[in-house]
Amino acid sequence: MTGELILFGCLAALLAVSGLAVIVARRAIYSALALVVNFFGLAILYFTLGSQFLGIAQIVVYLGAIMVLFLFCIMLLQMSAEEALEEKAGLHIGAAVVLCVAFLAILWTQVLRVPTQTGTLAVDAQREALSTVEAIGSGLFTRWALPFEITSVLLLVGIVGSILLAKRRL
Numbered sequence: 001m002t003g004e005l006i007l008f009g010c011l012a013a014l015l016a017v018s019g020l021a022v023i024v025a026r027r028a029i030y031s032a033l034a035l036v037v038n039f040f041g042l043a044i045l046y047f048t049l050g051s052q053f054l055g056i057a058q059i060v061v062y063l064g065a066i067m068v069l070f071l072f073c074i075m076l077l078q079m080s081a082e083e084a085l086e087e088k089a090g091l092h093i094g095a096a097v098v099l100c101v102a103f104l105a106i107l108w109t110q111v112l113r114v115p116t117q118t119g120t121l122a123v124d125a126q127r128e129a130l131s132t133v134e135a136i137g138s139g140l141f142t143r144w145a146l147p148f149e150i151t152s153v154l155l156l157v158g159i160v161g162s163i164l165l166a167k168r169r170l
Helices: 003-024 028-048 052-077 091-112 117-130 133-142 145-169
Strands: none
Touching: 003 028, 028 052, 052 133, 133 145
C-alpha cells in the first residue's frame, strides 16, 4: 500500500463519517459543524489530487462564505430540535431509497471499470495541463471570458433584485 492510498482511505473515511453526521445530527449547529469538517476534508482531497485551485476555492468559497451564511441562518431562525423534526417522512423515504440504489449502481459500474494504460496516461496529462492556477486563469481570461462576464452580470442582477425585494419589505 502506498502513502497516497492510505491518505485517500483516511480522507474517504473522514468524509463519509462527517457526511453521515450532517444527516443524523439532532441539532442544526452540530450538522453545520460536521459540514465544515466535510468541506475541509474535500479541500484536502483536492490538494492530494493536484488541483490547487479547486482546493483553495473550496476553502475560500465554501468554508468562508457558504458556512458563514448557514450559521447566520441557523442563528437567525433559532430552530430547536423539536421544531426541525416535526416534518413527516411520507415520500421522502421512498425517494431516498431510489436515489441511494441509483447512486450505488453508478458507483459500482465505475469501480468495475478497468482503465486502459493509454487512457490513464492521457487523463493524467490532461489533468496536469488543467489543474494549475496558471492554466485556469489563462483559460478564464481567453477562452471563457464571455461566459464569465455573463455569469457576473447575472449575479449582479440577482443581488440588485434581492436588495429591491428587501427594501420593499422595510
